[in-house]
Amino acid sequence: MTTPPRDRVTRLIVALAVTSAIMTSAIMTSAIVLPRAALAEDGQFDKMRARIAAFVADKMEKLGGSRIVYKVDTDGLRESVITDLRDDVYKTLREGKIAFSGLAIRDAGVEVKIADAKGREQLARKLASAAEGLPSHALTVTDGGDGLVRLAPTDAASAARLRDLVEDSIAMIEQRLKDAGINLTSVLPDGTDRIRIFIPGMMEPARVTAVFARKVKVSFRLIDVSMPAEQAQSGTPPTGTEVLPGFKDERHYLVAKDSALDGDDISYAGPGFASGTKDPIASFRFNGRGTRRFAHVTEENIGRPFAIVLDGKVISAPVIREPITGGSGQISGNFTLEEANSVAMLLRAGSLPGHLDLVEQQVVQPAAKP
Template sequence: MLRFARWKIISIILMTALAVLIVIPSLLSPGARSALDAALPSWATPRTIVLGLDLQGGSHILLEVDNASVVKTMVDNARDDVRRTLRDEKVQITGGIGVLPRGVQVRVPDAAERARLMPKLRQLAYPGISALGQSGAAPYDLSDNGSGTIQMTVTDAGVTDRVRRAVDQSIEVLRRRIDESGTKEPSIQREGNDRIVIEVPGLQDPAQLLALVGTTAKLEFRLVAQPGEAPADVELLDQTDEQGKIPVEKRIMVQGEDLTDAQPGISSQTQQPVINFKFNIRGGQKFGQVTSENIGRPFAIVLDGKVISAPTIRGAITGGSGEISGNYTLETANKLAVLLRAGALPAKLTVVEQRTVGPGLGQDSINAGKLAAYVGAALVFAYMLVTYGTFGIFANIALAVHISFIFAGLVLLGATLTLPGIAGIVLTIGMAVDSNVLIYERIREESHSGRSIIQSLDAGFTRAFATIVDSNVTMFVAAAILYFLGAGPVRGFAVSLGLGILTSIVTAVTMTRMMIALWYRYQRPTRLPI
């Protein structure tokens, strides 16, 4: 027990020094931190502890997926799929495709054509086995009244499934948008089946956040309708320049999801800000085919249901790139480019709750957390010193290192420190000392039973180690459950608690053992100080 290798001693000292160096930038004032960042190269800029919304203030937004927009999208998709199927199967219908509030219907008088059409429509209504081998919810219900009218109706189970998937996709799109805007350390999480919580610490202007999350950014390229086209295939859309409505075909020729890049730029012809875009291979092929087959026709660029421009196709555009022009400034062009690069939201999101936490309230929380931590640590330090004397000093030194390890771990992991996280740190202070208490009481029992100093010290650490590991493992499992099943502040508590458990094993066992071994080697005591 008393033979402590030199490399272990050096490793512990280096780890402690490294932890202190990692934590120091977080303890500096904003001015000193800025000066340090300016003095160091960009690759060596130190990371600091990220404070949560409840500590430094910021913006909190609760969003909800609009079920009505999901139903409308499913109805539009059903209409387009049915139109394509009718065209592929060359089926004649009467009266066009009727759009219902929750579905579409067509009338096919010929029984033979209905028999040929129904299997194709069933494949659309009941996709069957998913790629994971599980049967998903049927998005549509298909019915034939026997007199020639076929209806495809959106199901409730299909809407629920689409909403769930829309939330998953929206979280990724929102994360890309917020990250590209330069906002640091956002928290974007699901709440329930159809809601998303966004917390951005340090952002005191929620309008900036709403501008990013409130825009669907659904980009579509459609042909402007020609005179004589069926009314069911034409849609009147507003223009962003308020020049009235313009008739465009409902059929989408190229979708914005085929975009690979969008960057603001300056037009070489008008010297006005524009957005330059590029398609992937599939989008470039579609764009080239449409422009080559429709030379001379206006081509509408539709963003979120409004026509932002409708240039006339002068020739085939086969390079897979183009530009979007309009009354843009450099700032608005850059914002639109960010939205297009991040992708379109799969559904409309409505703001359910909007809250701004002021920095003053956050500072009050920090002060309260500091006071609780200082008082708790002082009481623990005093108790260990009074109860165990010299060994209490060793425990207190290990406890200070334990706290520095926790904060260093938060910095390295990029975790957000919240007020519940501070509570977790205070809790781990008591847990770390509890391990020392187990060891010291075991040493005291062995000494009172007549064992020598060396035997008592060795037995104290050896026999208490299993108990310490068992208790810490159970607590770590609880912290892991809180992390994976919890959200927001609960996760912050779980992270600090988990880090504290891991570091307490190192400090309470290894570091305390090293200090006692060095103390015995140089002091050669005749009795234990406990």
């Protein structure tokens, strides 16, 4: 899962505006209107990040605060990447009607046996085409002899995936701190797989780490229409179901406890606008495995509503009108743009491979006055 550069720049523009407002009591309009593409290409992104970090460091020296370091789950990332690669290979083989056998994950890569040489060439060509322009998806394809093909991410692709995971984790941390009412922060990469957080004036780091003690839970579940949710709530709900509240409204929903899909099946999520109404929405896209599972679920349950559940609350409950085979969807719910962005961030957080490991937390005392 990759956070587009423009999204990263937008986050920093907002953060810089907030920081500037604190410094001067006025938002710097010139910072907000800088072209996003130019920011990403000429190093402005890193310059703004450094500027925010310098301001927060100055506040830390004067006020003291919390210093927290997390490590991203590199093992979970590797497992996720290889699993997705296997699923992509399977999908490509099936769609191309290429005969194969022995598809398996082995030694940090994927192996498959394809007797036909043209089939092997077709697989390599399609995977290369899909990875074009995506450095994090580059592959090495090795001929193992006797029809055996071995595929594995390149070292450069693995490094790019790790950078993407760190950036996505930073986005999630920033959003969840904001949701917790903690706004003046500096969240930066620390080496290749760690993230450093400075929070001026916060002398209780445990309050912050509690925010990340659990992973955001995202699930897609079918809604049970055998009885009203209110009746199930006041009585005995059907076996295998539970009643959950809505994300924004007072409505309750009777949903299946088992998930048809979960956050690990999401490869991308971001805010946007509905094409017809221009209302803010959160859009998402599934990985190969999620696309197949979602297609199967929607094909088998046409006419039934299903719930998109985020941390135990139903954020949307659309009715399945037809099989959804494209692997993408939209979530609407009378959101403001900020709420749509928050939902998208949390969807991305729910799909981050693994978890964040707490490496260090400490209270930094303010510098002694001369």
